[in-house]
Amino acid sequence: MVHEARKLAAGARCPDATRVRPPSLASIAGRALAALVLPMAVGLAGSPAARAGEEARPPGAASEHxxxxxxxxxxxxxxxxxxxxxxxxxxxxxxxxxxxxxxxxxxxxxxxxxxxxxxxxxxxxxGADFRFETPVVRTGEVDGHGVLNGDLVLVARGDLNMGGRMGPDGTLLFRDDDHTYAGGNPRSDVVEADPLAGLDHLAAEVRAAGVRRVTGDVRIDDRLFEPAESTGSGPRRLAPILINDNVVDVLVRPGKAPGDPASVSIIPVTSYVAVDAQVETGTAAEGTKVDVRAAGPRRLIIRGRIAADQSRLVLIHEVDDPASFARALFLESLQRRGIRTEASPLGVNSAAGLPPPGELLRRPKVAVCTSPPFxxxxxxxxxxxxxxxxxxxxxxxxxxxxxxxxxxxxxxxxxxxxxxxxxxxxxxxxxxxxxxxxxxxxxxxxxxxxxxxxxxxxxxxxxxxxxxxxxxxxxxxxxxxxxxxxxxxxxxxxxxxxxxxxxxxxxxxxxxxxxxxxxxxxxxxxxxxxxxxxxxxxxxxxxxxxxxxxxxxxxxxxxxxxxxGSDTPPDDPSPRTAPGASRPSTTAR
CATH class of the missing domain: 3.40.710.10 (DD-peptidase/beta-lactamase superfamily)
Incomplete structure (x- = not known):
């Protein structure tokens, strides 16, 4: 099983696919208990058909169709x-x-x-109308010159998109082949939306609240729940802060002719990761093979070849520390808004020493990011x-x-x-x-x-x-x-x-x-x-x-x-269209 996990992690997966990972002993015990508790929670309640609200076919009865x-x-x-x-x-x-x-x-x-x-x-x-609210609070006072003598704290509340994927009409955009499946699916792509929109909104509100300089730290409070791992392929670290699904997108585009250097860029653009890219343009017959590997926690090495007839290739790198990644991106958003900080985007996030979560949420709020409805x-x-x-x-x-x-x-x-x-x-x-x-x-x-x-x-x-x-x-x-x-x-x-x-x-x-x-x-x-x-x-x-x-x-x-195409007629003269059948697609293409 470990061998399977290694191979699948290297990219042997497909759209909508999940891969096997070797779980820790603690997760085996904990999840096995959860798996046992669920089916033991209630007893059987009548026949299977009655529970599903079905009219069961008697044993041995001939098919009606x-x-x-x-x-x-x-x-x-x-x-x-x-x-x-x-x-x-x-x-x-x-x-x-x-x-x-x-x-x-x-x-x-x-x-x-x-x-x-x-x-x-x-x-x-x-509920369908539920909205995530992600606040930024301050732990000190702001003087008459806009100087915050204390920390800015973004309190992560589990917003799954955090302002990213937002379309012009306020709905969330998607691709049929999501970027989180990149590597195992050559069709994977990014949406045409800014993954930093939520953080930029928070930074603008911080400035509107009168803050021009922060003498303390800028921190992410990621204590909403304990770290865990996803059971599917793609990004694996579960955290209450998600910016761009906690991945760096690597976009590779071919040059004009075989032999030319390919263009390599990342989304989001950030100093959090350094990129060393050497990718050339190949012929269509040579095909595409590009690898992204980490050389340490914050340096990516990108090597390979992209076919001249390919429009672009999207690959991803999952960050090793979602909170530190979000902290760096938030600091850069603040700096773009003209807010000076003593903290460096290259630092490591720490929630140590923060007030208890309930108390922290009662501190003065200087910004909030509200999500679209659930x-x-x-x-x-x-x-x-x-x-x-x-x-x-x-x-x-x-x-x-x-x-x-x-x-x-x-x-x-x-x-x-x-x-x-x-x-x-x-x-x-x-x-x-x-x-x-x-x-x-x-x-x-x-x-x-x-x-x-x-x-x-x-x-x-x-x-x-x-x-x-x-x-x-x-x-x-x-x-x-x-x-x-x-x-x-x-x-x-x-x-x-x-x-x-x-x-x-x-x-x-x-x-x-x-x-x-x-x-x-x-x-x-x-x-x-x-x-x-x-x-x-x-x-x-x-x-x-x-x-x-x-x-x-x-x-x-x-x-x-x-x-x-079956010729079985409706059992009653109700309207022909089932609920939602004519609902149009909202795919961002």
Missing amino acids: PALERRLEEVLATPGYRHGHWGILVVDARTGKVVYERNPDELFAPASVTKLFSTAAALAEL RESMKIILKVSHNLHASTLPLLLASRHGERTLDAGLRLQGERLRGLGVDLEAISFGGGAGGSRSDLVTPRATVALLKAMMARGDFADFDAALPILGRDGTLARAVSPESPARGHARAKTGTYWVEDDLTGKSVLTSKALAGYMETAAGRPLILAFFVNNVKLDAPRPGRPVSDATADAGRLLGRLCEILY
């Missing part, structure tokens, strides 16, 4: 999947009648479908399958109840899911993103969650945050642009794979899809597809593992196409 069932099972029998294990449940969203099922009560590794559960729990706790943060998590943000959600739940640990957050997540009517005996989680060995769900529990969300007043926000089949997010390429089903399903994807050193192949531990769709006849459906343990072909030049996992995604897209 034999032609549909036959077409679906032809897809499930696709060559290469004969050793895979399928779990499927599709029900009518209005009546609960089962349309198709296979192993609906068995536990499956859900991969990033886990995010449906963590996001639903956070939405139930916070429905926007939820959109980023679900559309692009943002592992870092999803992994932070249980910790945010913990912090709202006076707790600071991931284990406490997972227990609270379980309470919220129980309140939504989910059978906790049918789920188990070790994190919020979907990369833990503890993560297991049944198709029936997944459908029950999706059904429960439809009854909530904020369902439209939940539905709108999901990827749209063939249009955006991780479902953008699941069907062809000409597919009749395009735009008629909103669902969360999941991908989890590891390498098989025995054969040189890979194992698709999980490919999953769960959400909502409507058929051509107007019948609204709730669906949950899982396939575990599929042996993939060995990668070869021009055919990386990510292509094979994308093929599996298109296989699930084919199931959606079959359901969309």
